[in-house]
Structure formats: C-alpha cells, structure tokens
Amino acid sequence: MSDMGVMEEIAHALRNSMSPGDRLASWTFRWAVQGGQVVCTQCQAYQSATQPCAAFVHRPGCCARRDEYPWRELAALLGRLPGH
Ligand SMILES: [Zn+2]
Secondary structure: OOOOOHHHHHHHHHHOOOOHHHHHHHHHHHEEEEOOEEEEOOOOOEEEOOOOOOOOOOOOOOOOOOOOOHHHHHHHHHHHOOOO
C-alpha cells in the first residue's frame, strides 16, 4: 500500500475524475470558505480572498500541502462548468 492517508487518497481519486462536477466536489472536499477566507480542511490554515495569486501556506505536515492555489483552482473549475 502507499503511504498516502485515506483523506488524500479520496481527494486524489476525485481530482482525477473526468467530470467537472466531481472536480468541484473534490475542491469542496479539500477547502472551505469562511468569512472571505479559504480554509484547508486538513490543517485549518487559511488565506484571504484578497490574495488569490499568493501561494497558500499550509501548516507543516499537511497532506494537502501540494495544493497551493485554491482560489485559482476554484476559478478554473467554475469556468469549466457546463453552460458557463
Ligand atoms: Zn493544509
């Protein structure tokens, strides 16, 4: 077996899905938006919406630390949704 955590395995599987809806589900699985800030659901680190181009800084050891641009990713996802 790999050394990936269960949460990361699920997120990875969702990320590789072909469906834009599933990709959005993956985003909402990994991130939360609270009070104008995006919050990593793994390490609870947060970043203001006023810094969409700055790399997200996770807490040390966070299994989602490779995901550094949640706002950019969300914008790309929304742009890919059918009918938009
Ligand atoms: Zn994190």
